[in-house]
Amino acid sequence: MKEKTIEVLKSSGEKARFSIEKLRTSLRHSGADEKLAQQIVDTVRDELYQGISTKEIYNRAFALLKNKKSVLASRYKLKKAIYELGPTGFPFEKFVAAILEYSGYKTEVGKIMPGICVFHEIDVFAEKNGNISIIECKFHGEEGRNCNVKVPLYINSRYEDVRKKWEERNNGPKTMNPGVVVTNTRFTQDAIAYGKCVALDLLSWDYPKQNGLKDRIDRLRLYPITVSHLLTNREKQFLLSRDIVLCRQISEDRFFLDHLGISETRKEKILKEIGMLCEQ
Structure with a gap:
């Protein structure tokens, strides 16, 4: 039937x-x-x-x-957990930087860089093997909102201003990669088309296909602390306020949990859960 x-x-x-x-x-x-x-x-x-x-x-x-x-x-709650990094976009920027650091990059959040016309605050400045990446993060706290073409248009204009100044200053062997836009939602088809046209790298929840934000997080086991259902919202916010954005950070140093004043029994449960999440 x-x-x-x-x-x-x-x-x-x-x-x-x-x-x-x-x-x-x-x-x-x-x-x-x-x-x-x-x-x-x-x-x-x-x-x-x-x-x-x-x-x-x-x-x-x-x-x-x-x-x-x-x-x-x-x-399973990964997508929702990333929304919970809000309401501001700053924890999301720290989250993106933390993912890059575990991939061998040196990062700086909120770096001020000169352009030909004006100075710009860069969400995430990343460097690896002499290659420089300028990453702008677009965080949406509400589900159902996508990044339209205005976002890459605006970010590409800022990137080009910084890139021209960078080349003018002659930074030796260091090379500046194409600009990057990262969002926790999705890009519209026009936004993707524009990104391809101007060689602007786009990274969203499910784009590029099989290598989107979700795929990279799962592959590297770099889950945000907001996926935990054993930590309370107050405890998550406490950790986020101290730049602890990854479960792996707690797994590697339980000192962060000591500040929360929780019992040893509950602490062990949290560490067990996080350990299972982070294991490869």
Whole structure:
């Protein structure tokens, strides 16, 4: 018998056809095996109704996954966890810098650089093997908002101003790479087309395909501390205020947890969860 088509309400306000395969893929991507993923898919499918929000579907799948294996639930909530780096974009900039540092870059957040016309504050300045990268971060605290073409247009003009001054000053063997724009949401097709046209590198939640922000975080196991459901919101904000943005930072130095005044028993649970998240 043909399955009934269910329309869901996306965070952007648009309606779309519910995709069982998309839900199954996201569950498998979190580390759930085929059996567990199918169990959750079957449960969620039985609870669907016309006009259900994608947020409600996510919350139900997350709760089911958390009940079975909490570490998988933490991985599953990655996208939401990055939104929780807000409300300002600064923790997101620190997060991007931290990812680069674990890839061998030296980074500086908020560096002031001269352009031909004016000075510019660079979100993330990164250097590796004599190659310089200027990275601008566009953080959205609300789901459903995409980066349109105005974002790369504006950032490319700033990059070009800085690049021309850099070349004018003759910085020896150091080379400036193409500019980079990183966002926690998605780019519109016009934004992607413009980026390709002017050789501006774009990095979003799912772009480039199979090498987007999500893919890189999963591959390197560089999860933000906001994925943890054992840490309270107050504790997460405390850590973020002290530039602790990665679970791996806590895993490598439990000293950061000592400041939170939590019990040894709970501390061990948190470290166990984080250890499982970060293991390769």
